[in-house]
Amino acid sequence: MADELRAAHPVHVATLSLDVAAPEAPAAIDAALAAAGGYCDLLVNNAGIGVSGHFAGLPGADVDQLLAVNMVAPTRLMHHVLPGMRARRRGGVINLASLGGFAPGPYQAPYYASRAYILSLSEAVAHEMAPHGVRITAVAPGPVSTGFHAKMGADRDIYRWAVPAISPETVARWAVTAHNLGARVVVPGFINNVLALFLRLMPHRLTEPIQGWLFYPRNR
Ligand SMILES: NC(=O)c1ccc[n+]([C@@H]2O[C@H](COP(=O)([O-])OP(=O)(O)OC[C@H]3O[C@@H](n4cnc5c(N)ncnc54)[C@H](OP(=O)(O)O)[C@@H]3O)[C@@H](O)[C@H]2O)c1
Structure with a gap:
């Protein structure tokens, strides 16, 4: 990815390779930024993981890891960078949430709950x-064509063919445009906006x- 960006x-x-859920992650990012002369x-x-299956049967370690990556890490990192942005009176945060954040998702329950948390935290x-x-934007995509669903073994579940997936590039374009326009929540894709309205109203x-x-x- 870095090579592609440099070339283009x-x-x-x-x-910087690191586990965003590790307590030392914010300090490691600070050190790397300082070494590069930046802030x-x-x-x-963006980092996030899913789990799929009956909640009561999920391995506890998988649930703990999901909470650490999807909720604790983004909260900690956002909390860490905001004082500097506030002092500079510029900057922003883009938090990846999900369409799933608008309504509970049985059989992916902790994942959906984690995305609802991100939506709520970001807006507040x-x-x-x-x-x-300082601008903060939560991005709430529907299914995206990445390896995310296969990783949690859900690639053959009904939603994978019932709800069309969009590309990660489309999500990124909508996210950056919305953030630059000052939107607090963006749902990438037109069909997903209809679904979001349905989930929010019902x-x-x-x-x-x-x-x-x-x-x-x-x-x-
Ligand atoms: N795909 C979808 O349908 C969809 C829909 C709505 C929202 N989202 C959200 O979009 C975001 C990106 O998902 P994706 O579809 O791109 O999933 P993905 O292809 O599975 O990528 C997830 C990324 O998160 C990284 N990651 C996981 N745990 C990490 C950790 N502890 N420390 C550092 N990095 C870690 C992974 O790194 P490694 O490859 O090194 O493990 C990977 O690069 C997630 O927050 C997800 O909740 C996805």
Whole structure:
């Protein structure tokens, strides 16, 4: 990815491999930025993992890891960079959430709950940071064509063919455009915006059986 970016654009690209959920991650990022003579102007909390299956039967370690990567890490990193952005009166954060953040998702329950948390946290902190010139945008895509679903063994579940997937490039374009325009929540893709409206307006008691049917782990 770094090589592609260097080849396509006149930019300096530095990479850093780290576990974002490790307590020392913010300090490691600070050190790498300082070594490159930079500071954090835009934080993108993109790392995320899913789990699929009956909640009661999920391995506890998998649930712990999901909470650490999807909730603790983005919260900690955002909390770490915001004081500097507020002092500079510029900068921003893009947090990857999901369409799933708008309604509970049986059989992917902790993942959906983690994305609801990110939506709520982002919108609230965006309100607090707006007077300081700092923008925060939560991105809520529907299915995206990456290896994400296969990694949690859900690639053959009904939602994978019932809901069309969009490309990661489309998600990135919508995310950056929305962030530059100052949007606090963006749902990439037109069909996904219709789905988001449906999930936001319908009572959960009605969406929950539909979601349960879509995410039921049929092949496991
Ligand atoms: N795919 C979808 O349908 C979809 C829909 C809505 C929202 N999202 C969200 O979009 C984001 C990106 O997902 P994706 O589809 O690109 O998934 P992906 O292809 O599985 O990529 C996830 C990325 O997160 C990284 N990661 C996981 N745990 C990490 C850790 N502890 N420390 C550092 N990096 C870690 C992975 O690195 P390694 O490869 O090194 O493991 C990988 O690069 C996630 O937050 C996800 O919740 C995805």
